Amino acid sequence: MSRTTLSTRARWLWGIGAALAVSAVVGGALVFQPWLLFIDVRVDDEIPAAVATATPEPTPAASASVEPAEQITPAPPAGPVDLLTGSFISHEHTTSGSVRVIENPDGTRQLALVGLETSNGPDVHVWLSAGPVVEGTDGWFTAAGYEHIDLGPIKGNIGDQLYDIPADVDLTVFRTVDLWCVQFSVSFGAAALS
Structure with a gap:
């Protein structure tokens, strides 16, 4: 394998790794919403x-004919x-x-x-x-x-x-x-x- 092929492959893998890391950070931020701690x-x-509430007292006019x-x-x-x-x-x-x-x-x-x-x-x-x-x-x-x-x-x-x-x-x-x-x-x- 040539050095150019390894270099291209390494850049390609590095790009995929960086994209995955950014996706993980963005996904974590959306789930945990850390900015809410500051808002x-x-x-x-x-x-x-x-x-x-007060219970009314019976009036003096109340008689035995009034139900208790x-x-x-x-x-x-x-x-x-x-x-x-x-x-x-x-x-x-x-x-x-x-x-x-x-x-x-x-x-x-x-x-x-x-x-x-x-x-x-x-x-x-x-x-x-x-x-x-x-x-x-x-x-x-x-x-x-x-x-x-x-x-x-x-x-x-x-x-x-x-x-x-x-x-x-x-x-x-x-x-x-x-x-x-x-x-x-x-x-x-x-x-x-x-």
């Missing part, structure tokens, strides 16, 4: 303020009511803020993320999970092993956000909020609802 998305949804149940039936709330609350703990990414499950006067429910701060990432969703909140690295993967309700992609990694909760969701079962990265099957942070 914050701030959300400022208007979170309704909760009103205190009628005397203590609470009036419907005049505004939104907090059903459940909690605070985020960090999992794979530092996460802070609080959560509220709000019931509106019309009976609809919403999940509020209040003062959320976490890392931005690819394909992060807001889940209501039936699993427990586990601290430390053991908690990073807990939510995937339990039934969950996906409320949709996270709107942003900083700020106040509202998500509608479907009417058929049983909040006695789904007592955890999880910021779940679907692409990498890992929790950014979670909050227990109580």
Whole structure:
């Protein structure tokens, strides 16, 4: 074989290797999206303020002819009511803020993320999970092993956000909020609802 043939073959192999390396870097960047770590998305949804619920006291005019149940039936709330609350703990990414499950006067429910701060990432969703909140690295993967309700992609990694909760969701079962990265099957942070 001539030196020219080896030189041509080496350049050809070097070109293929370089093209494969560039493809791998571009593919890795598209999958991992490292630039998201340097981009914050701030959300400022208007979170309704909760009103205190008060049980009306029976009126002095109430007599034995009035049913006791009628005397203590609470009036419907005049505004939104907090059903459940909690605070985020960090999992794979530092996460802070609080959560509220709000019931509106019309009976609809919403999940509020209040003062959320976490890392931005690819394909992060807001889940209501039936699993427990586990601290430390053991908690990073807990939510995937339990039934969950996906409320949709996270709107942003900083700020106040509202998500509608479907009417058929049983909040006695789904007592955890999880910021779940679907692409990498890992929790950014979670909050227990109580």
